[in-house]
Amino acid sequence: MDRRPDFPETFARLKCESVDDSIFDSIQDKMNDVKHFLMEPKYDNMAVDSFLGLGMETMGISSKMEEFSHGFDFSFLPDYGGLHSCKTQDGEAGLKLEILDGFLDEVDEVEDIYASHDLSSIGNETEVKKKVSESDGHPYGLTNFSSESYSPGISGSIGFSEWSNETVRHTDSKNVSSGKVKDSLATNSNDMRCFYESEDDKKPLSTFIGSWVGRGKRRKKNFRNTSSSRLDSLDGTTSCVSYDFRPRNGPLKKCIHTKTEHTISDDQQTSSESEDYISVTNRSKSRSDRRKHQRMWTVDEVVKLLDGISHFGVGKWTDIKNLFFDSASYRTPIDIRDKWRNLLKACCNIKYNDEEAEEKRRSASRTIPKDILLRVRELASLDSKSLCFAHDYSRSRSTSNRKKKRS
DNA sequence: CTTAGGG
DNA sequence: CCCTAAG
Incomplete structure (x- = not known):
């Protein structure tokens, strides 16, 4: 055996580190070596062995676990048991992969936090998504093209093509693969459903x-x-x-x-x-x-809402929820309805352009992209109730304005 | 259970 | 976002 002198220190140091996250940090470099194995399910065992072996071959060490683990205590691996049990049993191997996936998911989620924290930084968000899709091998690339990319399939018949072109720019027009995958996306509702499910996790913090x-x-x-x-x-x-x-x-x-x-x-x-x-x-x-449980609506969610309305019509909130927000358990049909109501209000603020509307537009509806508001207006024009609401809303607001001015 | 409307 | 009433 050709052990290098510095080898024991390496693992002694590893052991000394606290268990919670530092282990993962320490082996992350090694994980890069075996990352491609994790992507391929058929290499499950190899992946785990390589991972737990910490790339021994590259260190010039025998890959035999029995020899390798002799004299070293691997109990620092939480809940992993000894190395012996790790390397042979498939069930346990699966468990490890789950844990690895958990780590990767955590990375994913943390990045989502950053990504969705600021709506204005959508460009960054797509960057993050790219990174994630590269690093975990999950078909996250699906999230790289936003729902607008196929919205012509649903709403095109109603004539929102200019909307669709407009909004692609907002999300990921930079993505090279976007167009290719988009072409392969059928626009029937089943595929659409899958797409939206995979598109779920643009999570605000x-x-x-x-x-x-x-x-x-x-x-x-x-x-x-x-x-x-x-x-x-x-x-x-x-x-x-x-x-x-x-x-x-x-x-x-x-x-x-x-x-x-x-x-x-x-x-x-x-x-x-x-x-x-x-x-x-x-x-x-x-x-x-x-409003303790309030959650910011992302632009993507609003787009999904509008797609849903153009698909089912105003008032079919449960249908919209089931098809377009199935994976977003935090959005109830009522929430979706409320959001639509708020969008209508924002619409009115632009439509009736008085001083107060100007003021409100700067504050409330500032974060809503103008093309979204345009689309809201078009959808509202197709729905008599929405029109009534918009009319009533603007009227009540203008009367209150008059009252204010008198006093 | 779903939706509409008010808060 | 929450609550309630009505269908």
């Missing part, structure tokens, strides 16, 4: 918060009748401090305040105590509490 706090329980009816109301909606099992990172003009400080108080009180307060807590803080937290 609060997505993860949402998945922690569990939207399902929140939807429980009559939960207000329970003694501790929403404080118990987390079921006392939360160990994560929820935090809302979405960009906002409002009092973020206040928001954090109430949330940390919640997490403190969740575990220990009895129901009567929390009742007192509610009565004390009800007034102060009522506003922020109401």
Whole structure:
């Protein structure tokens, strides 16, 4: 055996490092060597062996595990058992691959955080997506061309082709492969569904918060009748401090305040105590509490919404949700309907161009691309109810303007 | 259960 | 985003 003198130190150092994330960091270089194996399922065992062997061949060391592991304690690998069990059993190998996938997913999610944190940096987002699709071998390339790329297939018959051309620019016109894959995309609803599912994860940061706090329980009816109301909606099992990172003009400080108080009180307060807590803080937290679970709508989501409306029509919110937001469990049909309503309002602000609308456009609808607003208007013009709403909305707003001016 | 409307 | 009423 031809062990190099520095070899023990290498692993001694490795062992000394804390278990949580540093192990992965240490072996990440080695992982690059075997990355291509991870992409090919048929190399599962090889991949795991190479991964756990830490590229011994390249270090000039025998690849025999028995020899290699002699004298070294690999128990620092959390839950992995010894190396012996790792290398032979398929089930365990699968487990390791899952763990690896988990790591990669984490990388993916973190990058998504950065990507979606700022809507204006869509260019960066596509960059990130490219990187991810390169690094994990998952067909993430699908996300590189946005839903606009096939929207002519659905909405073209209604005449939004200029919209489609317009918006491709917003997402990923740079992607070289985009056109090629786009051609291979059939536009029937089945393929469309797959596409949207793969396109799911443009997650704003609060997505993860949402998945922690569990939207399902929140939807429980009559939960207000329970003694501790929403404080118990987390079921006392939360160990994560929820935090809302979405960009906002409002009092973020206040928001954090109430949330940390919640997490403190969740575990220990009895129901009567929390009742007192509610009565004390009800007034102060009522506003922020109401929108605690708010999640920013990404441009892509709005596009999906518009595609859905042009596909099913206004009012078919459940259908739109099922087909276009199936993977986005946090968007209920009601949420989608509300977003459409808000889009109509934003539309009115442009349509009726008075001073206040100008003001509002700068603040509220500033983040909405103009082509989206154009498309909203076109869709609204096809729907009588939307037209009524827009008309009523603008009228009520102008009357309130008049009242303001008189006083 | 789904949608519409108000908050 | 939440709640409620109506179909």
